[in-house]
Amino acid sequence: MATSDDSNPSSNQSEKTQASCRILKMKALNSKTSPGSAISLAFKERASDGTFPSLVPLAFSCLAMTRVGATLMFIGAALQASSFGVPQMIVGRIVCGWGNGFNTATTPLWVSELIPARSRGRHVAIQGNLIALGIIIAYYFNIGLSYTTGAVQWRTPIAAQGVFILAQVAWVYLLPESPRWLTKHKRHGEAIDVIAQLHGKEFGHRHPAVLKQKKDIDEVLMLEEADGPWRIQEVFKNGPLKIRRRFLLVIGRSSVLASYAAVERYQCSHIGFSYETALQFGAGLGDTYWLFSFIPVFFLDDMGRRKPLIWRAVVCAFCFLIAGLLQQDVTAIRAKASLAFFFLYEAVFTMGWLAIPWLYPAEFMPLRHRTHSAALATASDWIFNFLIVQITPVSIANIRWKTCMIFFVLNLFFAAVIWLFYPEISGRTLEEMDMMYLGDNDRLIVVDRRGRLLPGFRSRMNRNEHDPEMTTVAVDASSGADEKISAEHKE
Secondary structure, rough: OOOOOOOOOOOOOOHHHHHHHHHHHHHHHOOOOHHHHHHHHHHHHHHHOOOOOOOOOOOOOOHHHHHHHHHHHHHHHHHOOOOOHHHHHHHHHHHHHHHHHHHHHHHHHHHHHHHOHHHHHHHHHHHHHHHHHHHHHHHHHHHHHOOOOHHHHHHHHOOOOOOHHHHHHHHHHHOOOOHHHHHOOOOOOHHHHHHHHHOOOOOOOOOOHHHHHHHHHHHHHHHHHHHOOOOOOOOOOOOOOHHHHHHHHHHHHHHHHOOOOHHHHHHHHHOOOOOHHHHHHHHHHHHHHHHHHHHHHHHHHHHHHHHHHHHHHHHHHHHHHHHHHHHHOOOHHEEEEEEHHHHHHHHHHHHHOOOOHHHHHHOOHHHHHHHHHHHHHHHHHHHHHHHHHHHHHHHHHHOOOOHHHHHHHHHHHHHHHHHHHHOOOEEEEEEEEHHHHHOOOOOOOOOOOOOOHHHHHHHHHHHHHHHHHHHHHHOOOOHHHHHHHHHHHOO
């Protein structure tokens, strides 16, 4: 319920603005996550080829990266909860942000490599649903602790995250390693074991479906290793992957720039609601975010990737347009109507943009570049999160309702970009995506108006069938892999 001064947009404006700015400044500290994503790019691959033996003696897999990330987050949370000064708090935020960067850059990739193509979207959407649940918990912590004073008001929520971090570590030890990573590191027997487990109890180690998937992984890995050891320079130089890499950076930026997460919370105070009521509406927005995140869990694999991104960006643009126009001359009725469109935006954004931007980096890039490309996309996401948090108070203080118009234009722009350039990748195996883009792929437009791949790209998926030399090489590689597997099992 609104307090008695909610109908007066100018009442206690300074107090509400300062309170909202404090929230945004704390969020800005947490955006130190992007260095963690960048560091994960270096460690995840360079450690695996022994380039940094003095720093990381063992190869870092997705499993290990997640453990390291959780450990860093726990240390960071402990530093923050025990903080008695700003320097210690900043160090704790940075360490915790690094750990979060490790996790957010690795987990979607790990899930995508473990889950079959037919249900990959559903499982990454479950991850998004759990993130939304965490946001709800944070909002209700805000409401409950707003009635307290002193150190307990901020130490309690910071320390509470340690419970979830410990739960994460416990769950990680129950999960298998990626079969693609195991194959890359010549652990073929373990890779076969994991593939068989993922297919189900009725699938043995010699089941045709298990062996076919292992053979596909071997073929793609052989083709990628033909270019020699991976070097970090490949991330930044021009080459056949530059278009796909730019696509991933754009999707990472779009998921943030098309959103209004920080702005809408600040707007609750800006359009005339008291600070206490703004907290309650923030929790309501979080509830909406979580409830509608169940929809992609059940339907994302059927809906595909392109269409949800396009039409939901258009609907979100409409929400910003109407909400902004309603704020030109704020009254109690207009404030409530504007807030209603924020709720509509929250629901629509969650259904389209919560999970898919995390799926694209894992599904779109070849195995050779998948890890560091996912890290780059994640870093892009967090860097632009930092940008949004920093510009929001300044933007609303100076141009007020026109801030909504910025996001209106951005959403329409991203809808057009996705419609023109992004292929539909739902339902394809990771190996199919690799084969699809073999060879010269410097063309910017690879899809028609319906999102279907143009003929030149579609034919590359069957390249082995039309290239006798490539077929011979692939068969020899798979035979060699089968011999290694048999030898390991005999041992």
